[in-house]
Amino acid sequence: MNVDVCNVTKRYDQDTVLDNVSFRLNGPQIYGLLGRNGAGKTTFMDIMAGNTLASSGNVLINGEEPFDNEGVNATICLIKESNNFKRDLKIKEILRVFSFFYPNWDQPLADQLIQEYQLKPHAKVKTLSKGMESALGIIVGLASKAPITIFDEPYIGLDAAARKNFYMKMLEEFENEKRMIIFSTHLIDEVSLMFHEVLILQEGRLVLQESAEVLRQRSCAVSGSVLDVEAFIKDKEVIETKQLAGTMTAYIFGNIKEAKKQGFHVEGIPIQELMIHLTEKGKGASIK
Numbered sequence: 001m002n003v004d005v006c007n008v009t010k011r012y013d014q015d016t017v018l019d020n021v022s023f024r025l026n027g028p029q030i031y032g033l034l035g036r037n038g039a040g041k042t043t044f045m046d047i048m049a050g051n052t053l054a055s056s057g058n059v060l061i062n063g064e065e066p067f068d069n070e071g072v073n074a075t076i077c078l079i080k081e082s083n084n085f086k087r088d089l090k091i092k093e094i095l096r097v098f099s100f101f102y103p104n105w106d107q108p109l110a111d112q113l114i115q116e117y118q119l120k121p122h123a124k125v126k127t128l129s130k131g132m133e134s135a136l137g138i139i140v141g142l143a144s145k146a147p148i149t150i151f152d153e154p155y156i157g158l159d160a161a162a163r164k165n166f167y168m169k170m171l172e173e174f175e176n177e178k179r180m181i182i183f184s185t186h187l188i189d190e191v192s193l194m195f196h197e198v199l200i201l202q203e204g205r206l207v208l209q210e211s212a213e214v215l216r217q218r219s220c221a222v223s224g225s226v227l228d229v230e231a232f233i234k235d236k237e238v239i240e241t242k243q244l245a246g247t248m249t250a251y252i253f254g255n256i257k258e259a260k261k262q263g264f265h266v267e268g269i270p271i272q273e274l275m276i277h278l279t280e281k282g283k284g285a286s287i288k
């Protein structure tokens with residue numbers, strides 16, 4: 001599957017929520033869609049899933065618009081933070097509805113996950129705790145086997161162990177059967193190692209699209225004595241510095257090999273730190 005996002009703008013009255021966003025997603029990978037609160041992530045995912053129209057520009061899924069397009073809609077499963085399901089339906093009814101909708105629906109996987117998350121098939125959605133409702137969303141998202149599966153912070157109410165279990169399941173499913181997974185989250189450190197590619201929105205604009213591997217190679221944390229590190233980073237783009245007991249750690253965009261050659265202790269920078277930097281100062285272009 002390919003997704004072409006062409007000059008997408010979305011306005012609500014005077015507010016421009018997405019501002020001329022363009023990018024391409026190529027094939028089955030795990031994409032991290034990141035950004036601060038209100039950056040436009042959910043709005044974008046709704047347009048992509050065909051739930052709403054862009055004010056201008058368009059999203060093409062394998063060349064077709066998703067809005068009002070049953071064929072395309074059956075290839076996309078969007079699981080949001082909440083309100084994914086009718087509250088009066090029972091879990092088993094929800095699973096049946098989705099099994100009709102998604103041609104690749106995996107009932108054995110759904111059954112297995114229902115057991116693992118200890119959900120009662122006869123329970124109505126309105127009786128579920130937040131965590132249970134999130135678990136149901138995760139089950140539908142994974143069992144849909146939709147070629148494009150989108151998770152928009154799908155884990156509200158799940159504890160750390162249950163979230164970890166979900167991440168493992170998602171990876172397992174991806175490895176078993178490659179599909180495009182778009183994952184939007186604020187718990188970036190928990191999942192960033194799973195991302196193949198990272199997209200960052202800031203105030204409705206795309207400030208970064210980069211492979212996670214490249215990001216890891218182009219940014220680093222350099223540690224050493226304060227004087228040495230200060231001298232080294234003088235001509236570099238510095239994200240942040242921290243000092244502790246005579247040593248300094250500087251987060252920089254730059255050449256890891258050069259830092260290593262000079263004897264510094266060098267580590268990668270967590271993607272969460274990069275996201276904070278890029279969205280604070282709008283330095284998306286400078287990483288290129």
Ligand SMILES: Nc1ncnc2c1ncn2[C@@H]1O[C@H](COP(=O)(O)OP(=O)(O)OP(=O)(O)O)[C@@H](O)[C@H]1O
Nearest residue numbers: 012015017035036037038039040041042043044186
């Ligand atoms: N139906 C709507 N009417 C008016 N404004 C809206 C509507 N939906 C979203 N917005 C506005 O669009 C902006 C982007 O919202 P969106 O939910 O897409 O951001 P987000 O990146 O998903 O945020 P978060 O991380 O907090 O979920 C916000 O300012 C929000 O108030």
